[in-house]
Amino acid sequence: MSSEALVEIRDVNFAYDSRPILKGINMTFPKGKLVAIMGLSGCGKTTILRHIGGVLKPTRGYVKVDGQVIHDLDQDGLYRMRRKMGMLFQFGALFTDMTVYDNVAFQMREHTDLPEEIIHDLVMMKLHAVGLHGTQDLLPAELSGGMARRVALARTIALDPMLIMYDEPFAGLDPISLTVVGQLIRRLNDALGATSVVVTHDVQESLKIVDYIYFVSDGAIIAEGTADDIRASGETFVHQFVYGEMDGPIPFHYPGGNYNMDLGVGA
Amino acid sequence: MAIVSSLRGIGSRVVNGVWRIGYATRFFLMTLLYSGASFRRFHLTVKEMFSSGVMSLIIILVAGMFVGMVLGLQGYETLKRYGSESALGTLVALSLVRELGPVLAALLFASRAGSAMTAEIGLMKATEQISAMEMMAVNPIARVIAPRFWGGVISLPLLTAMFSSLGVFGGYVVGVVLIGVDEGSFWSQMQAAVDFQHDVLNGVIKSFVFGVAVTVIALFEGYDAPPTAEGVSGATTRTVVQSSLAILILDFILTAFMFRGD
Ligand SMILES: Nc1ncnc2c1ncn2[C@@H]1O[C@H](COP(=O)(O)OP(=O)(O)O)[C@@H](O)[C@H]1O
Numbered sequence A: 001m002s003s004e005a006l007v008e009i010r011d012v013n014f015a016y017d018s019r020p021i022l023k024g025i026n027m028t029f030p031k032g033k034l035v036a037i038m039g040l041s042g043c044g045k046t047t048i049l050r051h052i053g054g055v056l057k058p059t060r061g062y063v064k065v066d067g068q069v070i071h072d073l074d075q076d077g078l079y080r081m082r083r084k085m086g087m088l089f090q091f092g093a094l095f096t097d098m099t100v101y102d103n104v105a106f107q108m109r110e111h112t113d114l115p116e117e118i119i120h121d122l123v124m125m126k127l128h129a130v131g132l133h134g135t136q137d138l139l140p141a142e143l144s145g146g147m148a149r150r151v152a153l154a155r156t157i158a159l160d161p162m163l164i165m166y167d168e169p170f171a172g173l174d175p176i177s178l179t180v181v182g183q184l185i186r187r188l189n190d191a192l193g194a195t196s197v198v199v200t201h202d203v204q205e206s207l208k209i210v211d212y213i214y215f216v217s218d219g220a221i222i223a224e225g226t227a228d229d230i231r232a233s234g235e236t237f238v239h240q241f242v243y244g245e246m247d248g249p250i251p252f253h254y255p256g257g258n259y260n261m262d263l264g265v266g267a
Numbered sequence B: 001m002a003i004v005s006s007l008r009g010i011g012s013r014v015v016n017g018v019w020r021i022g023y024a025t026r027f028f029l030m031t032l033l034y035s036g037a038s039f040r041r042f043h044l045t046v047k048e049m050f051s052s053g054v055m056s057l058i059i060i061l062v063a064g065m066f067v068g069m070v071l072g073l074q075g076y077e078t079l080k081r082y083g084s085e086s087a088l089g090t091l092v093a094l095s096l097v098r099e100l101g102p103v104l105a106a107l108l109f110a111s112r113a114g115s116a117m118t119a120e121i122g123l124m125k126a127t128e129q130i131s132a133m134e135m136m137a138v139n140p141i142a143r144v145i146a147p148r149f150w151g152g153v154i155s156l157p158l159l160t161a162m163f164s165s166l167g168v169f170g171g172y173v174v175g176v177v178l179i180g181v182d183e184g185s186f187w188s189q190m191q192a193a194v195d196f197q198h199d200v201l202n203g204v205i206k207s208f209v210f211g212v213a214v215t216v217i218a219l220f221e222g223y224d225a226p227p228t229a230e231g232v233s234g235a236t237t238r239t240v241v242q243s244s245l246a247i248l249i250l251d252f253i254l255t256a257f258m259f260r261g262d
C-alpha cells in the first residue's frame, strides 16, 4: 500500500480488567482507501474502532490519526479530532426522539453557525446522497432497517468527515438493502475523498467493495491482503471464514473439557 | 464461616453504595458544570419542560382536585367540633401550600416523569445513542442530561402551584358549595392566614429541592443503567423507590428548618 496513511495502529495491546483483548495489532489505513476489518464476533473489532475514536486507550503501542497520537490529546483536542471523524454504529443509533431531518442536521447545528436555510439545503443533499430524499419528516421508528441504516449514514457524513468508520453496517439487513448500503459505502468514500474502515463479518459483500482486508482472530491479525489475495488465500482459517465452512481451525465446540467424562462414560 | 461471609456481604454492599453516591455526586456536579448550553440554547430546556411537565399535568390536576376535596371533608368534620368551620379555607390552603402540594406533586412527578426520564436515558444508552453523540464530539451531559435536569427543576414548582391551586378549589367546592360553609369567611380567613414568605415561598423552596432530587436520581439511574432490558427496567423501579424516599426524608429536614416553633 503506497499512498500516505491517515490512520496508523502500531503494536496496540489492550485488556479489559487484565483480560487481554488486543494483542499487538498493526494496521495502516491509507488516505482515500476503503479497508475492512473482519473476524468472528468478540474477536475485538469494535474495540479497535473504539481505539481509533479515542474512547479507549491502549496499554501498549499507539494509534495515530492524521499524524497525531489520539490518546495523547486532551478533551478539546479529542473533540476537535472527532469532528473530522464519522462513525456509523451497529444498528444505526439514530436519535429516536428526533425526525430524520433533525438527526442529519444534528452535527451541523451543534458544530457550525450555519443559518437554517443552508442547513436545510445540506440536509437535503445528504439525504439525496443516500437515496432518501422525501423522508425528512419521518421518525426513526417509522423507517425500515435498511432505511434507518442509510439515514444513519447520512448523519455520519453530515460534516464531510475525513475518516468514516462503520461498525457492522450490514448486520440485520435483507440482501437488497445490504447491496445498497455496500455500494453507498464505496461511492461515498470516493465522492467525499474520505478514508473508510468497515468492520464486518459479511465476507462476500465486503470483498466486492473494499481495497484491503485485515483478518483478526482472538485479538491478533492472522491474515491481510487485497480482495483477490484473500479469495486465493491458502490459509486454512481464511478459507474456512470466506467459504463459511464448518470444519477448520475455528472449532465448533467450546473448549469445555472432556465430553465423555461429563457423560459419565469415562475417558 | 457464615458470619464472615455475611459480614463480607454487608461490607461490599456498603462500599458499593458509597461508590454509587460518589458517582452520583460527580454526575450532579458535571451536570451543573455543563449547564451553560441549557440556558444559552433555552429552547432545548423548554422542550424538556414541555415533555416532563405536560406528561404529568393531567395526573397532577386530578390528584390536586381530589386531595383538596378530601381536605374539605375531613377539615370540616374536625373544625366543626370546635365550632370553627369558618377556618376551613385556612386549613385547606396551609396544608396544601406547606406540605401536601410540594410532597404529593413531587411523588407523582417522580413516578410519572422521573421513571420516563430514566427509561429514556437508559434506552438511549442501550441503543448507543449516547456513544454516537460522544463520537460526534457532542458532550451528552451538556446536550442530553442538563436540559432534562433544568426542565424538571423548573417544571416541578409550576406543577406544584397548579396542584395547590386546584386543591384549594377542590376544598372550596366541597366546603362552600356542597356543605355550605360561609364563602366570605372561607376566602378572607385564608387570605389573612397565608403568609407569602413563610408559607408560599417555603413551599416553592421545597418543591425546588424535590425537583433537584427527583431529576438527579432519575437521570443518574438512567445514565448508569446496564445497557440491557433488565438493566433499564430495574433502574426505572429504583428511580421511583429512591426518589420517593428522598422526597419524604428531605421534606422532614426542610420542614424542621422552616416551620419549627410557631
Ligand atoms: N466494556 C467491556 N468490558 C469488558 N469486556 C468487554 C467490554 N466490551 C467488550 N468486551 C469484551 O471484549 C471482547 C471484544 O469485544 P468487541 O471488540 O466488541 O468484539 P467484536 O469483534 O464482536 O466487535 C469481547 O470478548 C467482549 O466480551
Ligand SMILES: [Mg+2]
Pocket (backbone or CB within 6 Å): A045, A046, A047, A167
Ligand atoms: Mg462489535
